[in-house]
Amino acid sequence: MIRAQVQPTPTGAILFDATAVQHVDEAWFEPAHWQASSTASTQSGGRGGVVFFEAPFGAGVLRHYRRGGLVGRLNADHYLWTGRRRTRGFREFTLLAQLHDAGLRVPAPLFARYVREGLRYRADLVTRRIPGARTLAERSLAGDVDAALAARVGRTLAGFHVRGAWHADLNAHNVVVDGAGEIWLLDFDRGRMRPPAMPWQQANLERLHRSLAKIGAIKRLEGFDARFWHPLLAAYHRVLADRAARGDAP
Structure with a gap:
């Protein structure tokens, strides 16, 4: 602590x-x-x-x-x-x-x-400092992403969101993969805690998607949606659904 x-x-x-x-x-x-x-x-x-x-x-x-x-x-x-x-x-x-x-x-x-x-x-x-860190932007531009990584990113984002952690600038440079393959979030300047709600959670995800488009990752990676974005969203929503099924409070 x-x-x-x-x-x-x-x-x-x-x-x-x-x-x-x-x-x-x-x-x-x-x-x-x-x-x-x-x-x-x-x-x-x-x-x-x-x-x-x-x-x-x-x-x-x-x-x-x-x-x-x-x-x-x-x-x-x-x-x-x-x-x-x-x-x-x-x-x-x-x-x-x-x-x-x-x-x-x-x-x-x-x-x-x-x-x-x-x-x-x-x-x-x-x-x-996070050991062995590479940003999602770096990995995406290098073509070093797959459905397994996407699922880890989706589960990590869901873990933050269900606890009410809002990132003011969720982009591909602030999502980091460490040397062991674990996902971290950086740069919580202007971030804050807020009651979980789908509108701001969805806006966070859309911001990440826009950043991937901005750096050209979507165009560089053939079949980006099927290979990465859809598995990310599936894992994200699975965490939310499992939590709702258990009746867990935020």
Whole structure:
């Protein structure tokens, strides 16, 4: 179980898992710290400025929250201050901890930080790295998908949905297959818990399908619907039907 504690800083605060570390050095939120460390390796990319590193407490992923689209050109990484609990990093840490402790496959949160600047703040999040991870986007474009994988993805998504876990940006880059073939979901920024309901659950699935179309996976993989999407939906709805037959409460 994750044990969240708050550590004040001169310019904000850090939320961390006290079962993983006893305290957090603010330098751990700086890519340059890991790039200069002899015990660490780094790799950067993506809108969020992701950095992969190795540390004494394990393999981690550092993400700096950045805005995308047109807004991001004018304001790269500042957000309106509305309270500590509502900062991007603290909210995602709290949700990931809840999902992790419920047995769902999400990256375990290690620590989150906000740096306040008057009515604005910047934020960062560090999670544990998933070993051997490849995104569904990567596997789809490589043709490395089949009905068995689709069924695992469908069952995993259903497991999140029946518990009311809503992903704000469910796409093929945020669905990950680890080295053992298990399915994980990444990036719960802006996600939240909500009562299970088919309209938002269906919208989540449609968003994933659109992302697969956007990256060209559907066109590249012959018979995509029959080979992958239909088995995914069948497994997804089977979980929901089995749960309903048992009379399980959300």
